[in-house]
Amino acid sequence: MSGHSKWANIKHRKGRQDAKRGKIFSRIIRELTVASKLGGPVPEDNPRLRTALDKALSSNIPKDTIERAIQRGSGGAEGERLEETTLEGYGPGGVAVIVECMTNNHNRTVAEIRHAFTKAGGNLGTDGSVSYLFIKKGLIQIRNNSNLDSVMEVAIKAGAEDIEENADQSITISTLPEDFESVKDSLIKAEIDIEESEISLVPETSVSTDLETSIKIYKLLETLEDLDDTQHVHSNADFPEEIVDHLSQ
16 A cells, blocks of 8 residues: 555546547547557457557447547558657656657657747657656556455455555555556456556656646646647646645636
8 A cells, every 4th residue: 555646646637638528539549549550459469459448438439439440550541640659858847747649740749749848948858868757557546435455355366566545535556567457357357346547657756846836837737738649648746635726726
């Protein structure tokens, strides 16, 4: 059990993300296309596609839309034009930021992200400039109607690395990337209610920020997330709860 929620610093963006339903759809569809292209169209043989498929279904994306996206990736020209790129930089207060993108125009994407960093008073770095500060983890969020002891019993047996009860009584399970699917499958079989799940970049150390710096970082993260080519944004900013409440107003 650890004392810091892996989800704490993304919760302040939930309201705005939920309001951008169309943008969320497009990101998931792109992920389906690229996952299918890289690993094939069969979810059972492609863990990345399976995770994207779970997100698509939980977001109520129509099944025919999902099928078309997978077909494009596995054999269509549209999927082949997309490429993945990851950009790294520093925001206000020395906060590390990683932006994962899918794009059909690398130069355009780099220019847009560089502009966002510069406008916020940060700077876009070179490959590897901040990625060493993050580690890839499987994250599974369990709804707060679940019993902690029952969740722990199932998750630990399946290979979970860390289990944490959050302030709202939801539960966060961390896994090694290679154990993510087996832990998730075990929870589903035990009929434990999963709210969210993903393989994500988690900072190994966090940077605490004051209110003024937090506002600047928040605006940078929002700007980066609003860009059409952005899939995921990660930072090691540690927003205190009272600042999260202030920023969410």
